[in-house]
Structures are given as structure tokens and as C-alpha cells.
């Protein structure tokens with residue numbers, strides 16, 4: 001950003017002044033060249049968050065300055081949209097090899113079944129540079145040990161990460177393993193994801209696998225909202241009102257739960273404060289009796305078992 005005339009001309013004059021006033025800080029910003037192998041939903045979300053001018057100050061507070069974003073072309077609709085949105089930083093390349101050669105920090109964002117072929121091709125071509133590259137895999141089934149073996153990169157330069165699409169707005173919370181902020185860890189990875197909304201570092205692959213399970217229940221949450229909407233429509237509510245009301249109500253409930261959420265009793269307290277003998281208390285009891293939460297536990301175990309490669313994750 002900072003070295004690019006077009007980008008600088010897009011900045012507010014206050015920002016320009018701040019940068020001019022702060023020449024020493026500017027000098028010490030760590031310039032990063034980021035690459036994405038596979039440019040689909042999650043790659044676009046992370047790239048968008050890194051490239052948004054309004055996020056620049058958060059990266060800069062973390063000591064970082066985005067220099068370039070290189071992406072693979074194959075999924076043309078997403079890569080061309082990124083190029084259109086952020087023409088001054090984004091470059092689209094035909095091959096993953098070119099992306100890696102133009103980047104220091106490389107995100108692997110392919111589908112699980114596409115990974116092995118890609119990594120062996122890159123290794124065969126001698127694309128990875130031990131002194132330069134950091135690899136972060138977003139692939140749900142990746143194992144850090146496996147990635148190290150398939151790239152020969154040093155152990156403190158290979159990570160697995162999970163985040164969800166709202167990272168594009170600095171929302172949500174990423175997961176990262178191994179911890180990047182440990183001694184001999186990584187110079188900026190934790191700071192970078194703190195700047196993009198927050199990150200929890202997982203001490204082991206095992207903890208990471210368990211922590212990933214709720215990220216696999218995003219579809220379930222939207223499914224519950226869809227179910228509420230359709231139930232209301234069946235009762236004669238207009239589809240637009242039903243959709244608006246459900247989304248706004250759930251947003252407020254989740255925002256309430258997020259307040260003080262470092263306190264592990266937060267959710268219990270919110271349940272406790274429901275009207276005594278009221279509708280919510282009764283509905284929750286009914287659902288417990290109906291086995292809703294047992295079914296939920298079973299489906300979480302199934303997601304974990306798929307992440308661990310122990311099953312295909314399906315339930316009868």
C-alpha cells in the first residue's frame with residue numbers, strides 16, 4: 001500500500017499526514033507479499049480483508065504493510081473480482097508456481113482432494129525457498145506434519161489456519177496451529193490475524209481439530225435461521241418480514257452472548273436470566289427432552305471424526 005502512488009492518493013489527507021509525521025514507524029513496517037493458491041470463497045475473504053483500505057491502519061498498528069497479493073487465476077470469477085476491487089495490490093497468475101515465486105506468505109486454499117497433486121508439483125519444481133516462504137493451509141483436512149513433509153519448509157514456517165468468510169469485515173475469530181507467537185515461532189502471523197479480527201492459537205493439532213468443529217456448524221446455524229423463517233412464512237408472515245426479523249433477532253442474541261465472552265459462564269448466565277417459567281425456559285427444556293442436544297453432540301463428534309480422517313463424517 002504505502003509504496004503505491006495510486007493507493008496513497010486514495011488515502012484520506014489525515015492518514016497521509018499521519019504517515020508523513022511518522023516516518024520512523026513507516027520505515028519499521030514489515031512489508032508482506034501474500035499469495036493464494038486457490039482463489040475461492042475463503043481465499044477471497046482473507047485477501048479482501050488484507051486489501052481493504054479501511055483495514056490498513058490495523059495492519060500498520062501491528063507493524064505490517066501489505067505490499068502485494070498474488071492469486072491463482074483458475075477460479076476466474078473470484079480472482080477477476082478481487083483484481084477489479086483492489087487493482088493496485090492484486091495480481092492474477094496462471095500458475096501456483098508464479099504465485100509462490102511472487103510471495104513470502106502463501107495461503108493454501110484448495111479443496112482437500114486437490115492438495116497432494118499441487119504440493120508434489122511445487123516440490124518437484126523446487127518452488128519453495130526455506131529462507132523466505134511461510135505456508136498457511138486453510139484446508140480443513142491438512143495436518144501440519146504432512147505439509148512440512150510435502151514442502152520441506154522449516155517447522156516454524158508451516159501452519160494450519162481456519163477462519164470463516166466474515167474475516168473480510170474483520171469479524172469472527174481465526175484458529176491457528178502451531179502457536180505462532182511462541183519462542184522461535186513466526187515474526188508476524190499472530191499479529192496479522194489479531195489485526196484482522198482475532199485469533200486463538202491451538203497448542204496441538206488435536207486441540208485444533210476439536211476447535212474447528214464449531215466452524216463446521218456454520219451451515220447448521222443458517223439452517224436454524226432458515227427453519228425459523230420458513231415456519232413464520234407458513235404461519236402467514238411475509239417472506240421479507242420473516243427473513244428480516246429472524247436475522248435481526250439472532251444478531252442481537254449473538255451480540256449479547258459475545259459481550260464478556262472470555263467468562264466461560266457467559267452462556268449459562270444468559271440461560272439463567274430467561275424469564276422464570278417463561279417461553280424460553282420451557283422451549284429449552286422441551287428441546288433437551290426431545291434429544292436435540294444429544295443429536296447436536298453426535299453431529300459434532302461426526303465432524304471431528306471426519307477432520308481426524310477417522311470416518312467420512314456421515315451419520316445414519
Ligand SMILES: NC(=O)C1=CN([C@@H]2O[C@H](COP(=O)(O)OP(=O)(O)OC[C@H]3O[C@@H](n4cnc5c(N)ncnc54)[C@H](OP(=O)(O)O)[C@@H]3O)[C@@H](O)[C@H]2O)C=CC1
Pocket residue numbers: 037038039040041042043072073074075076078096109110111112114118138139140141162163164165
Ligand atoms: N469456505 C469457508 O468458509 C472455509 C473453507 N476452508 C477450507 O478452504 C478450502 C477452500 O474452500 P472454499 O474457499 O470454500 O472452496 P472454493 O471451491 O470456493 O475454492 C477452491 C478454489 O481452488 C481453485 N482451484 C482448484 N484447483 C486448482 C488448481 N489446480 N490451481 C489453482 N486453483 C485451483 C478452485 O477453482 P475452480 O472453481 O476453477 O475449481 C476454487 O476457486 C477448503 O479446503 C476448505 O476446507 C476453511 C475455512 C473456511
Ligand SMILES: O=C(O)[C@@H]1CCC=N1
Pocket residue numbers: 140162215216
Ligand atoms: O465447510 C468446510 O469444509 C469449511 C471448513 C471450515 C469451514 N468451512
